[in-house]
Amino acid sequence: MTPTLLETPPMADELLIPADDSQPVALEELLAASGLEREELVELIAIGVVELRGTQPVWTFHARTVTLARRASRLRDSFGLNPSGIALALTYLERIETLERQLRELESQLPRAAVDG
Amino acid sequence: MKFKDYYAVLGVDRDSGQDQIKNAYRKLARQYHPDVAKEPEAEERFKEISEAYQTLSDPDKRQAYDALGRHRPGEEVQPSAEWETRYWQQGGPQEVDLADLFEQMGFRTAARSGRGARDFAIRGQDLEVSTELSLEQAAHGAEVSFTLSVPVQRPDGRIERQPQTGRIRVPAGVIDGERLRVPGRGGPGHGGGAAGDLYLAIHLEPHRLFRAVDHDLYLELPLAPWEAALGAEVSVPTLDGPVTVTVKPGMRSGQKLRIGGKGLPHRRVGAGDLYGVIQIVMPPHCSERELELYRELRAASTFQPRHHFDDAHPAGDATHG
Incomplete structure (x- = not known):
């Protein structure tokens, strides 16, 4: 068996441009980027933690869903969760993040000495 | 290559069963998983934990790892000739990371099992880098450089780590905690698989x-x-330089003055707001003249700030007066 010769990724000194946040992400791209199985994603959409972008017959997703889907597959792999478990964990994490954001907002309104000191 | 004690990382004995290893991993994962834990060291620790688990949870890899023998963590280890013939058909790698070695062993197993190259096309690794930006850079956009240590397969099949540098353009309008995705610029794929993505x-x-x-800024x-x-009329600093703001009479501590559009910009149009949070402060020292004026004010004022403490006035009256 001959090992495949792999190229070094072309990132020597070329300026890399991140994906446009407003561009839709296709289903196949989301699956490849996240490592989720198609059935798992379908179930997460049915449960309501993953949202579709618009209502076109061809499924597309928001760019921010890539981060969410990657987190979903990390939780699946690390804790052996099924889609319901993933959905529950994602819901709690989102709740924690909302609360942390509110905490930051409130802290930002306190005098500095009360927060930093 | 440097030896890593995977058993010690998971805190299990060398003769532990698969269930014990799995339980130890699950317990540690709950504590250090980057999605759950917030300590900055958690991510590094979790990498070690999952690296150890990936090798010890696979019977083939665990057997090969055990055959390397016992060593101190960090000790230089050279696999024996016998180890190489048993687990590594084309000669063991020299300057490699233990994790890369066992990761590649998985590919070898797949390759040797007789499936065609197309069947084991494996997508390249996603790479994660992080960067610290000032608020000014977030508002105006910036260019950041990064260095990664990337496993690269050489023509003879060995994997070695190579430093790779790159630059990413950060568009104006990013916020704290955001992840920018650069598709196809992660690690190369194996067996015809697509390249991974790079995340900043x-x-x-x-x-x-x-x-x-998020996009709003708060200023005391x-x-x-x-x-x-x-x-x-006070001069208030913003990210675009000072602006003059009219403070109305009768402000209280904690009230917010909204200065529209002076927060961090959104990616396309518009921007968050800047909030000036009022703090009424006393001079560190009052002169005799100032104190005299306060005494005069005390005599002249009928204001009762603790009016609502009085039993005769229920709490509902607190705002009265």
Whole structure:
């Protein structure tokens, strides 16, 4: 068996441009980027933690869903969760993040000495 | 290559069963998983834990790892010739990371099992880098450089780590905790698989004056008691330079003055707001003349700030007066 010769990724000194946040992400791209199985994603959409972008017959997703889907597959792999478990964990994490954001907002309104000191 | 004690990382004995290893891993994962834990060291620790688990949970890899023998962590280990013939058909790698070695062993197993190259096309690794930006850089956009240690397969099949540098353009309008995705610029794929993606995590440095909450900025705005009472025109700093703001008479501590559109910009159009949070502050020392004026004010005022403490007035009356 001959090992495949792999190229070094072309990132020597070329300026890399991140994906446009407003561009839709296709289903196949989301699956490849996240490592989720198609059935798992379908179930997460049915449960309501993953949202579709618009209502076109061809499924597309928001760019921010890539981060969410990657987190979903990390939780699946690390804790052996099924889609319901993933959905529950994602819901709690989102709740924690909302609360942390509110905490930051409130802290930002306190005098500095009360927060930093 | 440097030896790593995978059993010690998971805190299990060398003769532990698969269930014990799995339980130890699950327990540690709950504690250090980067999605759950918030400590900055958690991510590094979790990498070690999952690296150890990936090798010890696979019977083939565990057997090969055990055959390397016992060593101290960090000790240089050279696999024996016998180890190489047993687990590595084309000669063991020299300058490699133990994790890469066992990762590649998985590919070898797949390759040897007789499936065609197309069947084991494996997508390249996603790479994660993070960067600290100032609020000014987040507002105006920036260019950041990064260095990664990337496993690369050489023509003879060995994997070695190579440093790779790159630059990413960060568009204006990013916020703290955001992850920018650069598709196809992660690690190369194996067996015809697509390349992985590169992710840049954005962290905003603390600012001397402003605190960022998503796209909004908060600024503590101190007022002297007489400014709060009489109103004032004050100069307020923003990321685009100072603006003059009219403070109405009768401001209280904690009230917010909204300065529209002076927060962090959104990616396309518009921007968050800047909030000046009023703090009424006392001068550190009052002169005799100032004290005299306060005494005069005390005599002249009928204001009762603790009016609502009085039993005769129920709590509902608190705002009265």
